Amino acid sequence: MSKSVVIIGGGISGLCAGCFAAERGYRVTIFEQAAVPGGLCTSWKRGDYTVDFCIHWLTGAAGKDNDLFKAWSALGAIEGLTYVFPDEFMRMVGKDGTVLSFSKDFEKLEADLLAIAPEDEREIKSFIKAIKRFAWSKFGLEQPTTVWGRLALIPRYIPLLPAFKKYGKMTLSDFGKLFKNPFLAEAFASMWDPRLSVMVFFGMLAWHKLGICGYPIGGSTSFARAIEKRFLELGGIIHYETTVKRVLIEGDRAVGVELGDGTCVKADYVISAADGHQTFYNLLEGRYLTPKVESYFKEMPIFGPLLFIAFGVNRPFDTLPHQLSGSIFQIPKTRIADREHEWLQVKICNQDPTLAPPGRTLVTVLIDSDYDYWNQLAQNPDEYRAAKDAVAKEVARLLEGVIPGIAADIQMHDVSTPVTVNRYTGNWKGSYEGWLPTPDAIIMQMDKTVSGLRNFYMVGQWVQPGGGLPSCAMTAREVVNMLCKADKK
Incomplete structure (x- = not known):
């Protein structure tokens, strides 16, 4: 047997x-x-909405x-x-309306970066060169199980050595400091956890360029x-x-x-x-x-715990481009739950018609928060529920500032806290x-x-x-x- x-x-x-x-x-x-x-x-x-937490x-x-x-x-x-493969990976939007879109077209990305920050030409060209080489090498996409298989990858990875030498020890925070332009400096340092290796970001852009990153309907x-x-x-x-x-x-x-x-x-x-x-x-x-x-x-x-706020919105958003990751909006410094925030990560799920009825859209927002803060609140169910409602209300107000008119179209909201994730999955x-x-x-x-x-x-x-x-x-x-x-x- x-x-x-x-x-x-x-x-x-x-x-x-x-x-x-x-x-x-x-x-x-x-x-x-x-x-x-x-x-x-x-x-x-x-x-009427399906709240999607993950992909x-x-x-x-x-x-x-x-x-x-x-x-x-x-x-x-x-x-x-059925998978869809959006052209746009993500975009970052400044308080002054500056928009930086990360598309598959690295030539366009370079031109957009230079238009925003001509003073950073040297660093921009270095960045674009690095991610082009990552894409060419197909870095991380082959996982050979033998010594000979791993050795066979070496010639393909040799052109990456200059990028590893310059960026290998950098975090997103370090990467942002390379740029003189205030918007680029803040945007690169703030797109995700500033402690994240910038090489992870390079890999994401390279894989998107190769057309292998898709969203399942x-x-x-x-x-x-x-x-x-x-x-x-x-x-x-x-x-x-x-x-x-x-x-x-x-x-x-x-x-x-x-x-x-x-x-x-x-x-x-x-x-x-x-x-x-x-x-x-x-x-x-x-x-x-x-x-x-x-x-x-x-x-x-660890990846910092999140507040996950979902909104059911009576609007199709059919004129906006589909995105893989979403948009990150710069906002006035605002306290949400246990900490202050200056960026809002928003995903408009207009690529998937199964998540909302026709003419409507699921919109989700991710916000860093603290497990212990929410665990303490959860000891009192009324306080916990009130805190979640307050978060939803404040985030809806902030969304109105970056997507005018959205507040009036919100039909549903739902909030998942770090405690929710721990209770449902056991994750530490x-x-x-x-x-x-x-x-x-x-x-x-x-x-x-x-x-x-x-x-x-x-x-x-x-x-x-x-x-x-x-x-x-x-x-x-x-x-x-x-x-x-x-x-x-």
Whole structure:
């Protein structure tokens, strides 16, 4: 009889691991605490609107010569879904009306940057040269599993050395400081977490240029259901609304899991696709903590928790270009919940007709916030609810300032806090993508196993800095390859 695998968590990484393992002949069972697959990759109904929490774009949605596309195809996430590939990645809009649009056309991007900041010609040309080389090299899109395969990539990556030398240790904040123009300096430093490696930004623009970043019509739930469908077709079993209390251990070996109701399920291998903190401190009961692991949770920065505000808007926005990431508007310094903000990240979901009735549009806003602040408020349900309503009201007011007339068209609002994310997915401090890819973290190789414990593996955003959907597929494939190697498959 083939060996059995139990997977804790039916998010995207758990589903990916399940598919890869079942495809290699393992008997796979997934236990998921929610009622639906996907974990953080989810959506929900609010009246006539579908609130989509996750997918802005999927890297590897096209391009048959890249490993991500091959992985998503094998996982059932390509065939049967319709992807759109907007020309515009994102745009940043200043208080004075200055607009910087990041399109696939790098010549146009260079011209637009020079029109805004001719005084920064030298840095602009250096930036454009770097992202062109990233695109040419197809950096990060091939994941060879052999030494010879990795060596074969070296000639293609040699032209990137000047970019790595100049930008490799830079954060977005550092990158912004290269520019004399106040708008560019602020825009580059403020588009996301200023601690983020600028190389991540370069990679995103390069992949968009290559036309491999697409949005699946139907959003996060359609994407998750497609992989679930593939898993079930491969003979996998998934149990929803089922919590896992702990990993069963005999000697130095993981032998199964104990469910929340006390049921024990034995297995030859256990894979945790759950939150990393929960895995070490709860599922493994703190027995396998090492100074190295503890230092991760004490010292490594995470993607900051978010307030996610969704609005149902009685307006089609059909004259606005489709975007992958969205627009970031500069606003007057405004306190929202626990901190002050000067930029507002807005996604007008006019590319997906399934999220709203005809003539209407889902609009979402992302705002950094603090888990502990909201966790304290959540101890008093009335205060918590009032604070969420206050956020929605303030954000609607700010939207009116950048999209005149929108406030009167708002028909629905919904607010997710860091506490919501933690409650629904178990993710530590409500972090939506795990470890932040800082210049130091981005080159880290994190263990997918636990020291002193055999037959136990981990996949997902907590074992690969950067998070996102690609890390789900890549870590899942890596771990299943480890299983196969152990079993000499």
